[in-house]
Amino acid sequence: MAEPNVQATAGRRAPDPAVEVATRAEPTPAPTPEPMPAAQPAEATKPFAFEAPAEADTPPTTCRIDGFVMPANAKVYAAGAYAGKETDLQIDQSGHQATTIQVAVHAPDAPVVLLLGAYEPTVWSVGWTRGTRIAAVLLTGYHRQQLTGLPAGVPLLVSTYDNRGPCGYAYVGGEGSVKLNPLAREVFGRAVDVAYEARDGRAVIGRLPPGAPLVTDAAAAPVQDFQLKGAAPAxxxxxxxxxxxxxxxxxxxxxxxxxxxxxxxxxxAPDVPRIEGASAARQQxxxxxxxxxxxxxxxxxxxxxxxxxxxxxxxxxxxxxxxxxxxxxxxxxxxxxxxxxxxxx
Known part of the structure; x- marks a missing residue:
């Protein structure tokens, strides 16, 4: 029989099919993973004591009392002082201790609008006689001003230097008085009829009859409630x-x-010459x-x-x-x- 026609390649043996299949079936070894870098240690921390600033008053955006219509026969009365009666209260962050001013209003013949102003931070308490009608109040000053005793339905506008109010500020007495009439005209449309200066933390608007009973709002907050929370006494x-x-x-x-x-x-040592006649033993x-x-x-x-x-x-x-x-x-x-x-x- 004739031999199969197989050509041999010099120096190279024909591949064995069984070996070739086995070689192809053998999986390729996975690459060795690189070592992960060591995790960075967490940075050392400690609690951060943060004292949030006190919330500032929200000032009005315009120098007027929205929705208020000035009664035709109303009187414009101003009251206040540079400061009222000293207290140990702190009602703002000005560094000044607060004062208080009580305002008694007797005006039964016509509605009144009040312009109350003080330079120092002040808590105002308002009372009135029966028959008196307070139509509106403008509260103003350099530092923070607070009002208690006013019924909730009475319009109130607060404009101070510290709250950057659109009306600026004024107060009764000294250089603050020159701003009273311009401010009253801008808000109420007319100048102040009479201004009353507070003495020892009290101001009387009108001629208060002796022994006349005064009233205030039933929900009036006590002055102590305006103490700045968390602040020590002043x-x-x-x-x-x-x-x-x-x-x-x-x-x-x-x-x-x-x-x-x-x-x-x-x-x-201080650069001071020797002084004849001075006692060397004297100490400050x-x-x-x-x-x-x-x-x-x-x-x-x-x-x-x-x-x-x-x-x-x-x-x-x-x-x-x-x-x-x-x-x-x-x-x-x-x-x-x-x-x-x-x-x-």
């Missing part, structure tokens, strides 16, 4: 509260000497109304003029927060002084 009441809780203590001569020593160490006395801060402390509002004080901050204690007004804050640790009166006392 003025000396706030200082007294800090003394009771151990945040403050009365300052001593040792506190003053320690502060003066730290100041000289950091700034050098502890300032009037001086306190030492022992813990974190928020300065109360209203530390101006005669209400100002000197605060010595003990070493390691954080700087007080709040508005120092006319007060000084002296740091015993480094001799620094903060405040508009530093170097004057």
């Amino acid at each position: 003025g000396q009441a706030g200082i007294d509260a800090a003394l009771r809780t151990g945040i403050l203590r009365p300052a001593t001569a040792a506190d003053l000497r320690a502060w003066e020593a730290a100041r000289q160490q950091n700034t050098g 006395s502890v300032p009037y109304r001086s306190y030492t801060v022992l813990k974190a402390f928020a300065l109360p509002a209203g530390l101006y003029g005669a209400h100002s004080a000197t605060f010595f901050v003990a070493p390691g204690v954080p700087a007080p927060t709040g508005n120092p007004g006319h007060s000084e804050v002296r740091f015993i640790e480094n001799g620094r002084c903060l405040g508009v009166t530093c170097g004057m006392r």
